[in-house]
Amino acid sequence: MKDSYGTNTQNSRSARLSFSELVAVYEKEDVPALKEEIYVTNPRSYRMSVIYELVSTEFTRGNKKEYATTWDEVARTIFKDSRFGERLERTRFLKDVKEMIFQKQLSDAEKIDFILDHIKTRMTWDGEYTKYAEDELDEAYERGSGSVAEINLTLIALLKECGLEVYPVLLSSKQYGIPLYPTLEGYNYVIAGVRNKGKVILLDATDKMSSPDILPNRVYNWTGRMVSFQGVSQEIDLFENIAPASTIFLKASISEEGIIEGDYKERLSSLEALNFRHNYFSHDKSEWEEEEQEKYAVSEILNYDLEGVDAFEAPIVRSFNFKVERGVDRVGNKIFVSPLGFLRLSENPFKSDSRQFPISFDYPFSKDITINMQLPKGYKVSSLPESTNLGLPDDSGTFFYSIAENNGMLQVMMRFKLKKHVIPVEYYESLKEFYKLRVDKENEKVVLEKV
Missing domain, CATH: 2.60.120.1130 (Jelly Rolls)
Structure with a gap:
């Protein structure tokens, strides 16, 4: 930086950081092989493994920051990520389609059907599984393609813009595993959950043939986790409203x-x-x-x-x-x-x-x-x-x-x-x-x- 006399000055700080390192070694002999069996969604879910995940940090005493100690912390942490919560706030690009929908004077059920069909028609899934939108939603919407997150966060944004009570629902696809405890890394998929007349309607615009509550087969794995903008989460039964x-x-x-x-x-x-x-x-x-x-x-x-x-x-x-x-x-x-x-x-x-x-x-x-x-x-x-x-x-x-x-x-x-x-x-x-x-x-x- 330059001071008032035009000379260059530079500030620097140094600090000493002390930490302890824990090395864990796991040993097991004669581990039985995993047999191939029919009707197993993902054999890797049953493989012996040790998984580490960052749940909190405390760089200075008394200044602890939690990431995944509880499901509510998981919700808050995900929404704070610029690829998730911030993406849902930048929705000006949906103004024209929102006005067009309002002109139709649709009921809530008709809005849900129309918006889902609009996103399915406008955007094509590129095969990427992720809960975070790497690109801005307006970019994905403009080019007409995107990841699971880019398509379904755009769906959520449009539903919200049109006055519907909608929340992201985090999922783990069948080949990804089962999130049994509060985790940021246990989910690789996000869909929309609309609260309407006392029930939650689930929507996924990545499948051209899906419809409300009828999702692609890849997502029917365990349960979903609905997360709110306020950082509150709720477990969602994915099978509740289907009757194949x-x-x-x-x-x-x-x-x-x-x-x-x-x-x-x-x-x-x-x-x-x-x-x-x-x-x-x-x-x-x-x-x-x-x-x-x-x-x-x-x-x-x-x-x-x-x-x-x-x-x-x-x-x-x-x-x-x-x-x-x-x-x-x-x-x-x-x-x-x-x-x-x-x-x-x-x-x-x-x-x-x-x-x-x-x-x-x-x-x-x-x-x-x-x-x-x-x-x-x-x-x-x-x-x-x-x-x-x-x-x-x-x-x-x-x-x-x-x-x-x-x-x-x-x-x-x-x-x-x-x-x-x-x-x-x-x-x-x-x-x-x-x-x-x-x-x-x-x-x-x-x-x-x-x-």
Whole structure:
């Protein structure tokens, strides 16, 4: 610096810093290898590890600064980061779209839908997982692409500008791990949480096919952590408002030659619909019906139709006519038929004798099948499988199977429901037996005898 006489002066300070260093050494012998097991979200979550994280500093006595001692401290620290809290304050670039939305005089629910659709249409995810926006939000918005944080913080900013009560919700994606204790480093993802009419609506604009409360599969991992501008946090159940389901109605008839023909209709909702859309739009449409025919192992598919596949908040209804040339087994004057046909579960996915890790399904779901099948003329039922009703421990799931014959019509009902997406390892034997009984029941055959 220069003083009043134009001469250069320089101030300097020096200080002595004393510190102690702790070196920790961990040793363990004969560590068992991690086995590959099905239905494990992230095997690395179960690997032995030691993780250090800075929770506080105290450079001068009595001047302690905390970063991650509690969840509220985590919220405050994240909002103080210039790549998070400050990004949400610089929102002038959203002025024009905000005025356009106000001119539409939308309800809160309509605003949420419109704003989510606007950001999804305007911006494309670049594949980067992060809770911090490295670039300014206006830059990402202008170029039309960005990381998870740049897209969803822009979504949060626009929702807030339009008068909605919205907060960031921190998540750990499936391949990142599980944040079990107050942590800054345990999260790599952020979405929007809107409080509306007593509930929290979750939004993620990185997936073009997402909708309110229907998020991409990658985020359904443990729980979320909603953080407020005031530095208060709240745990969020990501699964509370979803009800993924597949409901199938099948009407068919068996000819005397053993050919099965019929109509198939299925309704897919929530994440079942979202996952179907991802699969459908990633395939060549000219080959889709052929692939469906191969998937169901039927001889012919006709009049294939999809309703609602482009309406991302709506369920999907899939329907077609089918023909199975060799749908039954014949032995003498008897016909053996599998009532569920191509809809049955052919094998038990759980084969190992023991299990290391909890069983993690993507999400709770239900599958309902109703079948009405006309029997061939000149035949009667000589043997029917017994109906059954099974349950998993801790009310984690149920399986119901009912079959009856009425005036030459076979009526079948199957209801499978998984109520919890994580099954503790101590219930593995029960789950394995549960699936075995389900497979056995679904593959039992009805015996028809010529009159």
